[in-house]
Amino acid sequence: MHIGELFKKKAKPVVSLEVFPPKPTSPIENVFNTLEGLKALKPSFISVTYGAGGGNSARTLEIADRIKNHCGIEALAHLTCVGLAREEIDNMLDRLEACQVHNVLALRGDPPAGEISFKQPANGYRYAQELIGHIKDRRQFCIAAAAYPEGHMECRDMGKSIEYLKMKVDQGVDFLITQLFFDNNSYYAFRERVLQAGIDCPISIGIMPVLNAAQIERITSLCGARIPEKLKILLDKYRNSTADMEKAGIEYACEQILDLRDHQIDGIHLYTMNKVEQIKTILQQTGITTMV
Numbered sequence: 001m002h003i004g005e006l007f008k009k010k011a012k013p014v015v016s017l018e019v020f021p022p023k024p025t026s027p028i029e030n031v032f033n034t035l036e037g038l039k040a041l042k043p044s045f046i047s048v049t050y051g052a053g054g055g056n057s058a059r060t061l062e063i064a065d066r067i068k069n070h071c072g073i074e075a076l077a078h079l080t081c082v083g084l085a086r087e088e089i090d091n092m093l094d095r096l097e098a099c100q101v102h103n104v105l106a107l108r109g110d111p112p113a114g115e116i117s118f119k120q121p122a123n124g125y126r127y128a129q130e131l132i133g134h135i136k137d138r139r140q141f142c143i144a145a146a147a148y149p150e151g152h153m154e155c156r157d158m159g160k161s162i163e164y165l166k167m168k169v170d171q172g173v174d175f176l177i178t179q180l181f182f183d184n185n186s187y188y189a190f191r192e193r194v195l196q197a198g199i200d201c202p203i204s205i206g207i208m209p210v211l212n213a214a215q216i217e218r219i220t221s222l223c224g225a226r227i228p229e230k231l232k233i234l235l236d237k238y239r240n241s242t243a244d245m246e247k248a249g250i251e252y253a254c255e256q257i258l259d260l261r262d263h264q265i266d267g268i269h270l271y272t273m274n275k276v277e278q279i280k281t282i283l284q285q286t287g288i289t290t291m292v
C-alpha cells in the first residue's frame with residue numbers, strides 16, 4: 001500500500017516509527033527483536049534508515065522486507081544519492097519492489113565519514129529532487145522527502161530552503177517528514193511559509209526523544225537542530241543520571257507532541273533509536289494512538 005493514502009484515510013495524526021540497521025558487526029536479529037516490540041504498538045508505518053555514506057544498504061533492504069512481510073506493517077525504505085549511479089538506484093528499487101516495498105524516503109544523503117562535502121556520484125544525482133524525479137518515472141512508488149523547519153546545515157536561508165523544498169515536492173513527493181526539532185514554534189513558523197509557497201502535501205513531524213544528553217548534543221551538532229533554553233537546562237541537570245535524563249526527555253517529547261496535536265498536524269514520526277519501552281511510554285502518555 002502507498003503510505004500517502006494513509007494521510008487521506010486515517011484519523012490524524014498518522015503515527016509512524018523509525019529504526020536504523022545495526023552496525024555490520026552486530027547481528028541483524030537485534031533489530032528484528034526491536035521490530036517485534038514496535039509491532040505491538042501498531043504504528044501506521046515503520047521507516048528504516050539508509051546507512052550514512054551509503055554503506056549497509058543490504059541491511060536496509062532486509063529490514064524493510066521484515067517490516068512489510070513478517071511484521072505485516074507498511075515499510076518506508078530510506079534511499080540516498082550517495083555513491084549510487086542511476087543503474088544502482090534502479091537495482092535498489094527493483095529489490096524493494098521484489099519484496100513489495102513500495103514506499104521510499106528519497107534523500108540526497110550526507111557525505112561518508114571523513115569527507116567534508118557531498119560529491120555527486122558519476123552518472124548519479126546531486127540533489128534529492130533528481131532522485132525523486134527518477135523514482136517517480138517508475139510510477140510504482142509512493143515518495144517521501146525530508147523537510148527542515150529550522151533550515152538545513154548547508155542552507156540557512158529559509159527563503160531558498162522553501163524554494164528548494166517546493167522544487168522537490170513538485171517532482172512528485174507524496175508526503176514530507178521533518179528533521180527533528182525541539183521548539184514547536186520553529187515548526188509553526190515553517191508551516192506558514194510552506195503554505196504560502198503553495199506546498200500542500202502532508203507533513204509528518206519527526207520527534208526525537210532525548211534519552212541521553214551526550215547523544216543528543218552530538219546529533220544536533222551534526223543536523224543543526226537548535227536546543228532551546230528549557231531543554232538545555234534539563235540536559236545540564238540530568239546529564240549524569242541516565243534514568244532521570246530519560247524521564248525528563250520523555251516528558252519533554254510528550255509535551256511537544258501534545259502541543260503539536262493541538263495544532264492539527266498530519267503525522268508524528270518518532271525516531272525510536274531502536275528503543276521500545278520508551279516509545280511505548282510516549283504513546284501511552286500522549287494517547288496519540290488508541291492501540292497501545
Ligand code: FAD
Pocket residue numbers: 048049050051052053054078079080105106107108109110126127128129146147152153154155160161164167168177178179180206
Ligand atoms: P536535498 O533536498 O537535496 O538538499 C541538500 C542541500 O542542497 C540543502 O542544503 C538544500 O537547501 C540544497 N539544495 C536543494 N536543492 C537545491 C538546488 N536546486 N540548488 C541549490 N541547492 C539546493 N541521511 C542518510 O544518510 N540516511 C538516512 O536514512 C537519512 N534519513 C533521513 C530522514 C529524515 C526525515 C531527514 C530529515 C534526514 C535524513 N537523512 C538521512 C539526512 C539527509 O540525508 C541530510 O540532511 C542531507 O544532507 C540532505 O538530504 P535532503 O534529501 O534533504 O537533500
